[in-house]
Amino acid sequence: MQPFGEIADRVWVARYEAYDVNVTLVEGEAGLLVVDTRASLDEGRAVLADLRRLSSRPLVAVVNTHEHFDHTFGNEAFVEERAVPVIAHETAAAHMRASVPADTTFSSVTAVDLGDRAVELVHPGRGHTGGDLVVRLGDADVLLAGDLVEESGMPSYGDDSYPLEWPWSLDLVLELVGPDTVVVPGHGAPVGRDFVQDQRSAIGVVAQTIRDLAARGVPVDQALGTTEWPYPKEHLADAVRRGYEQLPRSEKRLPLA
Ligand SMILES: [Zn+2]
Numbered sequence: 001m002q003p004f005g006e007i008a009d010r011v012w013v014a015r016y017e018a019y020d021v022n023v024t025l026v027e028g029e030a031g032l033l034v035v036d037t038r039a040s041l042d043e044g045r046a047v048l049a050d051l052r053r054l055s056s057r058p059l060v061a062v063v064n065t066h067e068h069f070d071h072t073f074g075n076e077a078f079v080e081e082r083a084v085p086v087i088a089h090e091t092a093a094a095h096m097r098a099s100v101p102a103d104t105t106f107s108s109v110t111a112v113d114l115g116d117r118a119v120e121l122v123h124p125g126r127g128h129t130g131g132d133l134v135v136r137l138g139d140a141d142v143l144l145a146g147d148l149v150e151e152s153g154m155p156s157y158g159d160d161s162y163p164l165e166w167p168w169s170l171d172l173v174l175e176l177v178g179p180d181t182v183v184v185p186g187h188g189a190p191v192g193r194d195f196v197q198d199q200r201s202a203i204g205v206v207a208q209t210i211r212d213l214a215a216r217g218v219p220v221d222q223a224l225g226t227t228e229w230p231y232p233k234e235h236l237a238d239a240v241r242r243g244y245e246q247l248p249r250s251e252k253r254l255p256l257a
Pocket residue numbers: 066068128147156
């Protein structure tokens with residue numbers, strides 16, 4: 001079965017069952033761009049086989065939305081087939097393992113020329129990781145958000161996340177999202193602007209709650225149990241720990257004895 005479905009002119013998304021991860025294929029006159037490559041060499045090879053049944057155009061580049069294994073470990077299959085550039089944000093590239101590296105990096109904004117269409121890559125700031133990027137397909141009104149936006153689960157706060165900055169990064173993402181833009185999350189079904197706005201609000205509440213608790217002198221190990229949160233507490237331990245660590249000194253109070 002062909003997992004890639006066309007969501008806009010020559011933009012196909014495959015939502016693979018393993019990790020429920022999305023892989024996107026963009027075609028232009030110059031060739032194909034693949035965004036994210038799944039979690040292993042074998043899974044990467046499966047993506048290649050699936051996309052070869054869609055188009056015989058040459059691969060122009062691979063893009064990784066961030067460094068996590070479920071988005072990058074399949075890179076090996078693409079590099080194995082042909083020496084295509086693998087593009088990532090410089091911070092993501094610095095954290096990728098040696099067998100699946102990104103060899104082309106940028107810090108703020110860059111673009112890939114597919115001939116009759118340009119693909120813009122934007123680092124909106126830190127959030128899910130330090131090196132998140134979003135992919136903007138202006139002519140198709142599509143935005144690939146990576147794990148800055150998640151549909152099938154709550155936003156994933158790991159031990160490499162930036163909980164306090166994530167809302168601001170989503171504000172920048174929202175600047176790139178119009179009323180009819182199709183936003184493809186890292187995991188789950190495509191969404192629209194309202195969904196991204198709602199997720200930004202909830203992520204903003206997490207950040208503000210961390211700031212408020214720290215300003216009141218609530219110790220980090222009591223923060224989760226002290227108040228209500230927009231997401232289940234058991235998934236916010238890293239968010240709170242990282243948030244406390246990343247607060248400027250001026251916003252912290254010594255815990256009351
Ligand atoms: Zn991730």
